[in-house]
Amino acid sequence: MEDLHKAIFxxxxxxxxxxxxxxxxxxxxxxxxxxxESPEYASSMSIEEDYLSDExxxxxxxxxxxxxxxxxxxxxxxxxxxxGDEWWHEIRLENMEEFQKxxxxxxxxxxxxxxxxQYPDPE
Numbered sequence: 001m002e003d004l005h006k007a008i009f010x011x012x013x014x015x016x017x018x019x020x021x022x023x024x025x026x027x028x029x030x031x032x033x034x035x036x037e038s039p040e041y042a043s044s045m046s047i048e049e050d051y052l053s054d055e056x057x058x059x060x061x062x063x064x065x066x067x068x069x070x071x072x073x074x075x076x077x078x079x080x081x082x083x084g085d086e087w088w089h090e091i092r093l094e095n096m097e098e099f100q101k102x103x104x105x106x107x108x109x110x111x112x113x114x115x116x117x118q119y120p121d122p123e
Contacts, residue, residue: 026072
């Protein structure tokens with residue numbers, strides 16, 4: 001999961017690391033309550049500092065592989081980067097392939113438009 005965080009971090013041209021979490025809802029939802037009550041896979045620093053809610057199961061993202069999550073094709077889950085600025089991402093699993101030696105994983109399949117600035121101008 002930590003590799004997925006890094007892939008998203010670089011795909012969005014971010015430069016300043018922050019805490020992050022993945023919330024495994026399995027389904028698409030607009031309900032922040034449902035997202036926050038889902039199993040959470042967080043950065044190790046988040047776990048140590050006990051950020052966010054204690055009401056759901058919380059796991060170390062650096063210790064779990066995506067393949068161990070029992071995700072199905074088209075499952076949706078959520079990624080929160082920077083607990084202060086709250087950069088939310090909705091992620092849908094479109095495909096899973098055998099690991100190819102020498103090939104980087106995960107891979108950015110498509111990007112549309114320019115990434116928003118990590119710290120937009122205050123005006």
